[in-house]
Amino acid sequence: MLRQPLLLLARSDQVKRLVTTMPVSAGIVRGYVPGEDTQDAVEATAGLVDDHLRVTLDYLGEDTLDADQADATVQAYLDLLSSLAARGLTRHAEVSVKLSAIGQALPQYGHKIALENARTICRAARNAGTTVTIDMEDHTTTDATLATLRELRKDFPETGAVLQAYLHRTESDCRALSYEGSRVRLCKGAYDEPDEVAFQSRLDVDKSYVRCLKVLLSGQGYPMIATHDPRMIRIASSLASRYGREAASYEFQMLYGIRPDEQLRLAEAGESMRVYVPYGTEWYGYLMRRLAERPQNLTFFLRSLISKQ
Numbered sequence: 001m002l003r004q005p006l007l008l009l010a011r012s013d014q015v016k017r018l019v020t021t022m023p024v025s026a027g028i029v030r031g032y033v034p035g036e037d038t039q040d041a042v043e044a045t046a047g048l049v050d051d052h053l054r055v056t057l058d059y060l061g062e063d064t065l066d067a068d069q070a071d072a073t074v075q076a077y078l079d080l081l082s083s084l085a086a087r088g089l090t091r092h093a094e095v096s097v098k099l100s101a102i103g104q105a106l107p108q109y110g111h112k113i114a115l116e117n118a119r120t121i122c123r124a125a126r127n128a129g130t131t132v133t134i135d136m137e138d139h140t141t142t143d144a145t146l147a148t149l150r151e152l153r154k155d156f157p158e159t160g161a162v163l164q165a166y167l168h169r170t171e172s173d174c175r176a177l178s179y180e181g182s183r184v185r186l187c188k189g190a191y192d193e194p195d196e197v198a199f200q201s202r203l204d205v206d207k208s209y210v211r212c213l214k215v216l217l218s219g220q221g222y223p224m225i226a227t228h229d230p231r232m233i234r235i236a237s238s239l240a241s242r243y244g245r246e247a248a249s250y251e252f253q254m255l256y257g258i259r260p261d262e263q264l265r266l267a268e269a270g271e272s273m274r275v276y277v278p279y280g281t282e283w284y285g286y287l288m289r290r291l292a293e294r295p296q297n298l299t300f301f302l303r304s305l306i307s308k309q
């Protein structure tokens, strides 16, 4: 119920200024983001890998309208990949990239710039012995993102896709992407979407998630089941055994800091479990989406905000 107003409020520059300068934000951010630089990201990865978890790292930033900023983001990924390789972590750690952070939203040639930048990151990932997954953003970018993914997969077929179960179109996208070797992360979806394109109720989103799971798990690809929802996890496990899936032919994914005990439990039970680790200074949009999903944290956060007025 609070999700839509919060995501709407998050678009205000004033709110952004207030939230990013408040000391209380730093404490809450640390629950979701292990640090701001490459070193922090690599240390967090090493700790998770020691616990038999896999990792995908996201250098935070999105919707950039500045070509230099997009270049800086590409450079951050290149630095990260070489640091992960130097620590021998690339067997267990890949990267997740938002196209809007590497140029997709630029007013001129955004699509082409983002594709070239993504190619540079995919090449560096392959040289480092790992892969890239292209995050999915709001529905206005879905077609462009899938078009970029198709281009990338011509040279880098290992590149992962993300599909969001809250979109009406996603069951059909799952079918289209359910071919051999195709890595597909299925999540519920984190943006505020209109009802013309997206299911609005939790129940309808969950039902869509299960339909998509069936398509992916019965298909030929490599499903990456990204959810913290205990019910979805139970259903995914039973579908995986119904379709005769070996543990190595799919994986679970969760966000850093969310249900860490469950992450360890799944890994100990023999499942492949990957943790999405965001890092960097541009944590605002990411934090707002996490707060919108978690009313308990939101109440605490708003109370702190009001007491500072």
Ligand code: FDA
Pocket: 134, 135, 136, 137, 162, 164, 185, 187, 188, 189, 190, 191, 226, 227, 228, 229, 230, 253, 254, 255, 258, 259, 275, 276, 290, 291, 293, 294
């Ligand atoms: P849901 O939100 O229904 O929560 C189910 C349960 O999980 C809750 O009852 C609670 O127990 C726990 N939980 C959920 N959120 C929590 C929180 N913040 N703090 C503590 N507990 C919490 N989205 C997108 O649009 N594009 C993308 O590319 C990605 N990428 C991505 C990667 C990975 C690895 C994950 C796990 C998620 C994403 N997402 C995403 C986000 C996703 O779409 C979704 O918004 C969140 O995962 C929350 O949805 P759940 O499936 O966890 O269920």
